[in-house]
Amino acid sequence: MATDLKTATEDDIGVGEYQYGFHDSTDKYVFTARKGLDRDIVAQISEMKDEPAWMREFRLSSLETFWKKPLPLWGGELRNLDFQDIHYYVKASLGQERNWDDVPDEIRKTYDRLGIPEAERKYLAGVKAQYESEVVYGSLHEDLAKQGVIFTDTDSAMRDHPDLFREYFGTVIPPADNKFAALNSAVWSGGSFIYVPKGVKIEFPLQAYFRINSENMGQFERTLIIVDEGASVHYVEGCTAPTYSSESLHSAVVEIIVKRGARCRYTTIQNWSSNVYNLVTKRAMAYGDSLMEWVDGNLGSRLTMKYPAIYLMEPGARGETLSIAFAGKGQHQDAGAKMVHCAPNTYSRIISKSISKSGGRASYRGLVKVANGATGCKSNVVCDALLLDSDSRSDTYPYMEIDEDNVVIEHEASVSKISDEQLFYLMSRGMTEAEASSMIVTGFIEPLVKELPMEYAVEMNRLIELQMEGSIG
Amino acid sequence: MSSLLKVENLYVSIDDKMILKGVDLEVRQGEIHALMGPNGSGKSTLAYALMGHPKYEIVDGQISIDGVSLNELEPDSRARMGLFLAFQYPVTVPGVKVADFLRHAVTNVRNPNRKEGEGLIPMREFRAELKSRMDELGIEAEFARRYLNDGFSGGEKKRMEILQLAMLRPKFAILDETDSGLDSDAVRFVSEAISRLAGPDMAIIIITHHERLLEFNRPQLTHVMLAGRVVERGEAALAHELHDQGYAGVRLRHPEAAAEEQEAAAALAGKQPVLAK
Numbered sequence: 001m002a003t004d005l006k007t008a009t010e011d012d013i014g015v016g017e018y019q020y021g022f023h024d025s026t027d028k029y030v031f032t033a034r035k036g037l038d039r040d041i042v043a044q045i046s047e048m049k050d051e052p053a054w055m056r057e058f059r060l061s062s063l064e065t066f067w068k069k070p071l072p073l074w075g076g077e078l079r080n081l082d083f084q085d086i087h088y089y090v091k092a093s094l095g096q097e098r099n100w101d102d103v104p105d106e107i108r109k110t111y112d113r114l115g116i117p118e119a120e121r122k123y124l125a126g127v128k129a130q131y132e133s134e135v136v137y138g139s140l141h142e143d144l145a146k147q148g149v150i151f152t153d154t155d156s157a158m159r160d161h162p163d164l165f166r167e168y169f170g171t172v173i174p175p176a177d178n179k180f181a182a183l184n185s186a187v188w189s190g191g192s193f194i195y196v197p198k199g200v201k202i203e204f205p206l207q208a209y210f211r212i213n214s215e216n217m218g219q220f221e222r223t224l225i226i227v228d229e230g231a232s233v234h235y236v237e238g239c240t241a242p243t244y245s246s247e248s249l250h251s252a253v254v255e256i257i258v259k260r261g262a263r264c265r266y267t268t269i270q271n272w273s274s275n276v277y278n279l280v281t282k283r284a285m286a287y288g289d290s291l292m293e294w295v296d297g298n299l300g301s302r303l304t305m306k307y308p309a310i311y312l313m314e315p316g317a318r319g320e321t322l323s324i325a326f327a328g329k330g331q332h333q334d335a336g337a338k339m340v341h342c343a344p345n346t347y348s349r350i351i352s353k354s355i356s357k358s359g360g361r362a363s364y365r366g367l368v369k370v371a372n373g374a375t376g377c378k379s380n381v382v383c384d385a386l387l388l389d390s391d392s393r394s395d396t397y398p399y400m401e402i403d404e405d406n407v408v409i410e411h412e413a414s415v416s417k418i419s420d421e422q423l424f425y426l427m428s429r430g431m432t433e434a435e436a437s438s439m440i441v442t443g444f445i446e447p448l449v450k451e452l453p454m455e456y457a458v459e460m461n462r463l464i465e466l467q468m469e470g471s472i473g
Numbered sequence: 474m475s476s477l478l479k480v481e482n483l484y485v486s487i488d489d490k491m492i493l494k495g496v497d498l499e500v501r502q503g504e505i506h507a508l509m510g511p512n513g514s515g516k517s518t519l520a521y522a523l524m525g526h527p528k529y530e531i532v533d534g535q536i537s538i539d540g541v542s543l544n545e546l547e548p549d550s551r552a553r554m555g556l557f558l559a560f561q562y563p564v565t566v567p568g569v570k571v572a573d574f575l576r577h578a579v580t581n582v583r584n585p586n587r588k589e590g591e592g593l594i595p596m597r598e599f600r601a602e603l604k605s606r607m608d609e610l611g612i613e614a615e616f617a618r619r620y621l622n623d624g625f626s627g628g629e630k631k632r633m634e635i636l637q638l639a640m641l642r643p644k645f646a647i648l649d650e651t652d653s654g655l656d657s658d659a660v661r662f663v664s665e666a667i668s669r670l671a672g673p674d675m676a677i678i679i680i681t682h683h684e685r686l687l688e689f690n691r692p693q694l695t696h697v698m699l700a701g702r703v704v705e706r707g708e709a710a711l712a713h714e715l716h717d718q719g720y721a722g723v724r725l726r727h728p729e730a731a732a733e734e735q736e737a738a739a740a741l742a743g744k745q746p747v748l749a750k
Contacts, residue, residue: 420527425564427548428524428557429574429637430581436549439577443568443620 018300019466020114021243021273024106026092026214029132033089035216039063042186045089049155049189052162062175062185069179075334075365076303081277086218086249088187090132096153097137107131114240116209123455125204126151130221131211133189144202150195151206154222157193164195168226172255172283180279184220184253191221191252196231196262205234205267205453210250212241212276218249225256225264227290232263236456240300243273247302250276256284258292260314265293267456271463272300274330282308283338289316295451296323298333299463307365309338312346312377319348322448324460326467327360327392336366336397341377341407352383353445356392357467363395364413372403379408385415386444388437438468475502476539476555478523478645478676483534485522491532492518494701502644503673505690507712508680510698511720513737516680517561519698520649524558525551538645552578553585555644559634559651565622571633572603572617575640582641606639610666628659635666646670647678652686664689684716697723700733 026032031048033041042063046056071078097103100117111117111129120127126140128151135153144151150161158165175185192208212219227233241248250272258264264284272278278301286292294308310319321337339348354362364383385394396413418440426436442449442461449457478500485493493515500506510516522529523536525548536543538554546554566574580593593599603617612632622630631651638646648667652660660683668689671677679686687709695712697705699720704727705711714722724731 419564421564422566424524424526424548425560426566426574428552429578429641430549430552431577432549432581433547435577435581439569439574440566443566446568446620 018243018273020240020271022113023213023242023244024110028104028106029090029092029214030094031089031091032214033087035087036084037063037086037088037187041088045187045189048089048091051158054166055158058170058175059186062182065175066179066182066186069176069182071179072305075305075363076332078277078303081247081249085246086216087214088218088220089189090214090217091134092132092213093134093136096135096156098139100137103129103137107136110211110213111137111209114209114211114238116207119207119455123204123453124207125202126206128153128192128208129211130190130208130219132213132217133219135190140206144200147200148195148197149200149202150193152193154191154193154224155189157224161193161195164226165193165224168224168255168257170255172257172285173253173281178281180251181253181281184222184251184281187218188220188222188253191223192225192235192237193223194225194233194235196227196233198228199230200228201232202234205236207236207238210237210239212248212250212272215242215244216246216248218251221252223252223254225254225266227256227258227262227264229259230261231259234265234267234453236267237269239268239270239272241273241276244275246275248276250278250280250301252280252282254280254282256282256292258284258286258290260288261290262287263291263293265295266308267295267297267452269297269456269460269463270300270304274300274302274328276301278304278306280304280306282306283311284309284319285311285313286317286319288314291318291320293319294321294323294337295448296321296335297460298323298325298335299467300331301333302330303332303334305334307336307338307367309340310348311340311342312348314343315345317343317346319346321350321352322451323350323352323364324445324448325352325354325362326464327354327356327362328467329358329360332361332363334363334365336364338367339369339379340367341370341374341379344374345376346374347377348379350379350381350383351448352381353448354383354385354394355388355441355444356385356394357388359391361393361395363397365397365399367399367401368409369401370404370407370409374404375406377404377407379410381411383413384444385413386441387415387417388441434468438465441468475673476644477501478556479535479537480519480523481535481537483519483522483536484532485518486530486532487518487528492701493522495534496698496701496703498696498703500645500676500678502676504676504694505671505692506676506678507687507692507695508678508698509682509695509712509715511734513734514698515701516698517649518701520558520647520680523551523647524548524556549581552641552643553582557638557641557643557646559631559638559646559648561649561651561653563622563630563634565620565625567620567623569621570617571619571621572600574621575599575603575617575637578637579640582643603640606636609669610636610639611662612636627654628656628662631655631659631663635663635670639666639670643675645676645678647680648686649680650682651679652681652683657685660685684712687712699723699727700730700737702730704730
């Protein structure tokens with residue numbers, strides 16, 4: 001498999017160990033929108049999808065909002081991002097299949113290489129595979145479907161469950177929330193729609209896999225998850241893209257509603273190639289005595305700006321974000337979390353671990369907000385950064401807006417370097433310098449990795465080891 | 474055939490300051506040696522230099538095992554050649570489980586030609602071996618699941634070093650004040666463990682200020698360091714004398730080295746008032 005991936009294409013800019021930088025031919029694509037962004041393109045996307053008029057209007061008005069909103073001046077460097085140099089809609093195959101054998105060969109091979117069908121057989125309750133702008137494969141265990149669980153792509157959900165869809169769509173993240181939420185609202189395509197009925201507890205994870213294949217591609221999936229009272233779900237997403245010398249854009253919107261007594265865990269292992277701008281808005285509303293957890297692993301991309309948020313809407317709601325960022329050469333991970341305590345006796349915890357190497361930059365940016373009257377809230381924030389060399393950089397930007405006195409807010413931050421003494425100690429036990437560094441890094445993120453299901457923990461450790469290979473020299 | 478660790482005319486500096494000034498030492502596999510000397514005489518520097526700490530620069534002389542020079546080798550290569558240092562102050566490596574760490578270490582040391590990424594020794598086999606070593610040493614099973622030295626007491630850290638020694642079974646083990654800072658029960662534990670591990674396949678170099686460790690582990694030879702050199706060698710009786718009477722006698726017999734020692738101490742003490750101005 002490794003040799004396969006190393007048959008480097010001319011577009012490969014040689015960023016080292018990125019494993020998923022291969023790409024497929026785009027000759028057989030069903031449709032590729034011309035580059036650029038304007039009303040015509042947005043109208044064309046809506047038309048191709050045969051959408052109701054309200055959605056077409058929603059898209060067009062979101063586009064206006066997008067033009068009006070300024071680029072954020074904080075976070076990462078966005079000025080090189082040319083919004084007119086991107087294909088906003090690319091359809092690679094005709095429809096969504098329920099059997100891998102029916103997925104076009106080239107696309108299926110890609111998912112085979114990524115190990116998705118194998119994972120599905122072993123430990124997943126359902127899978128969506130999105131390739132470019134559309135979902136090309138979908139499955140859900142039969143017994144879950146019988147219990148009323150819906151796991152489909154967001155376009156199909158609009159068509160097949162219009163009332164449920166319209167009740168929640170855009171309610172957690174309105175288009176005017178920020179420039180990139182507006183962009184997604186204008187050109188969104190694909191993404192997952194999940195509804196878990198009252199009291200249904202899904203034991204195994206549902207997984208979506210997002211793959212960008214063509215150059216100068218923009219992927220704008222839109223995910224909406226509703227976990228009804230007392231239900232629970234674990235949703236996992238993975239992301240990769242080919243390595244190109246020009247930029248691709250991934251700008252998703254993820255909205256989640258966790259009703260009373262429900263639980264939702266959303267795990268991301270983002271491993272985009274280093275030419276991808278990853279600008280994502282993720283937000284959850286957590287109601288009484290519910291639990292929302294974001295587990296957010298950011299390993300790839302040129303620039304990631306992502307701050308999964310949890311609004312704690314009713315007493316007893318709990319929110320937790322575990323975040324791992326790895327910034328290698330030429331990468332900037334500006335990641336963190338937002339916790340908004342809107343009701344009394346709500347609880348939040350943020351644990352962030354970042355690693356920077358070879359000149360990479362990892363920033364933690366987080367907000368803890370307690371509204372006036374939200375008494376008895378507790379929040380605990382811990383961010384630890386590990387620098388592997390003196391060229392690399394780590395920043396912490398913790399924001400707190402506390403409008404209530406009777407609360408407990410804790411914040412701890414640390415920055416450390418791999419110490420010579422740790423290296424010497426491990427090397428004196430037979431570890432090479434690279435192995436020793438890798439072991440220290442693995443240990444650093446262990447408190448987070450142990451929260452992942454076994455298979456993802458193994459994958460995360462493997463990815464970190466790959467990132468570490470050849471880093472010492 | 475038993476292996477030979479040889480140190481010849483070794484000069485070592487730290488930050489351009491010469492600490493070792495011509496050390497000679499020969500240790501054969503299976504022997505027990507004691508290395509004694511007052512604070513600052515260079516015992517720990519010798520231990521670190523043998524293991525290859527990057528800050529300890531070999532200015533002159535030779536370290537070798539069976540004629541193969543170690544001077545240019547990284548610490549991991551030295552470990553794979555059968556050298557081991559039990560640290561006086563073992564560092565903490567958070568998040569790394571003792572068992573995982575040991576499995577990597579044991580794999581590397583037993584397969585010196587292993588390439589990175591090649592398989593580790595089989596889990597089942599490793600677990601069984603770890604368990605029996607821990608049982609022999611009276612170490613609780615829970616130890617294996619803890620993070621390496623993280624939150625360990627002084628005594629636990631030293632036990633951890635001994636467990637590593639037991640698992641790695643080096644040809645040459647240097648114990649750098651493994652008895653320091655321990656209560657008498659803990660010293661007895663270390664002492665008994667060493668005597669159990671010692672044998673024809675392992676040489677042990679015990680760096681110590683006390684006699685306790687040497688009671689169970691009688692050294693064939695005691696080396697006394699002063700001002701960066703080995704100034705005296707003798708049998709167990711020498712260690713006994715040093716324990717009873719301290720280093721006054723050694724200083725008397727080696728006035729030149731004693732003077733150097735005083736100079737170095739004065740230079741160190743002299744620094745502080747200068748800075749205070």
